[in-house]
Amino acid sequence: MVLAGCGGRHNWLAAAGEEARAVETLFWIVLVGAGVIWALVVGLAVYAHRAEAKPHREREARRFILWGGVALPVLVVGGLLIWGLLILRDITADDGALTVRVDGERWWWRVIYDTPEGPVTTANEIRLPLGERALFRLTADDVIHSFWVPALGGKMDMIPGRETTLALTPRRLGNWGGLCAEFCGGAHALMRFDAIVMEPDDFAAWLAQEAQPARVAMDDPGFAIFAEEGCGACHAIRGTEAQGPVGPDLTHLASRDKLGAGIYDMTPENIARWITETDAMKPDIDMPSYPGLRGARLDTLVSFLMSLE
Incomplete structure (x- = not known):
């Protein structure tokens, strides 16, 4: 059951983007570190239970408490906090080669590409050029939503009346699933989208086509x-x-x-x-x-x- 969640296009361990790789690296280090700490704590508990009770000097006990119970946790947790904040700084950076505005609505996504020729509007599908950093400007129309493409990067809340930002840099071609990660009402589980990573030339051709008006005969x-x-x-x-x-x-x-x-x-x-x-x-x-x-x-x-x- 655990391994069943480690595959597919919504797999956050797929690391198809630069930001996702940073988050995944942090996750594995935290997981391994937690395992080591757990093993040490359990090992010491077993040793203390089986060892012959002996008196300890108060000075040695204080050193153990200060270094093992105060200094080490502060260093470990502080280091992880700083690392996580650096990742967050990169993920929420306010720059990119491409700017995409996404508005979360009940229960679909309005997508607008900002181009020098003007905005290009589509919906429920996001296409990105391989290797280029895209800046997402996220808003919500009614309730709080959360924008998440697990394979490309972290999630970011979309809040009515505010604009949040998220940077994604795709590193692998493919169709990666996106979804709303914040419960937003009855059709929340059905609020998804495709995040398609394309070669830069193919993306440019698609965006140029997307900017064109529809070919509709008025007598159709x-x-x-x-x-x-x-x-x-x-x-x-x-x-x-x-x-x-x-x-x-x-x-x-x-x-x-x-x-x-x-x-x-x-x-x-x-x-x-x-x-x-x-x-x-x-x-x-x-x-x-x-x-x-x-x-x-x-x-x-x-x-x-x-x-x-």
């Missing part, structure tokens, strides 16, 4: 249904009249790997069910279900959404 029957059902009041599709600020940006929805904040695969079947049975797929979220959408009308809307790449 799927977009007409999207507008008629009022979806544009909550969701934005850049390049169209849909500019809703409430829900996730759908401009390049189909290019994401997951649906529902990292929960379901991005497939036509899941999108159709998400539209008609939203509360069943993710309880307590604000998006209403549309059970009346059926047949050809639903298929047309799903085809339109799957074209948003």
Whole structure:
């Protein structure tokens, strides 16, 4: 059961980032040190229990208490504290080659890349260039959330009315799972995201594509249904009249790997069910279900959404 938690893309012992390696190194040293101290304490207790009782000089007893009970713990704990604060200083640094703003909402993630050409908005998926330090500016819309990609670095709380920072430097390619690490309500366990580490050139090409507006024909029957059902009041599709600020940006929805904040695969079947049975797929979220959408009308809307790449 213990080893079952040591694998997978949410494994914090995977150390796919520079900050995660620092935290992992500290963990192993603390673990080994705790084991050594435990062995010494238990060994001394066993020795004291079995040894023949003899009187000890008061001076020797005081030295043992001062050095073993005061000086050694102060040095060990103080050293670990200083080391941990240095790691925290690096993790919360206020600089990076890339700045990503993430707003935690119930129960999804609004993601905004700051670029020289302007902000690029997406949702529930974070892509990062390999070997480049990314600065995350974290906020929350309603309640406290906690941003955590275990394989890349430590977690950081997202607090309404405040901005916290977190630096991540990926060192391994891959799709690393992210999640909310602070209980935030009914769908807390379903608030996840993908953290995809890419080659720098591939990342630059993806970000340039993500910055483009959607390719939508104004006479597209799927977009007409999207507008008629009022979806544009909550969701934005850049390049169209849909500019809703409430829900996730759908401009390049189909290019994401997951649906529902990292929960379901991005497939036509899941999108159709998400539209008609939203509360069943993710309880307590604000998006209403549309059970009346059926047949050809639903298929047309799903085809339109799957074209948003």
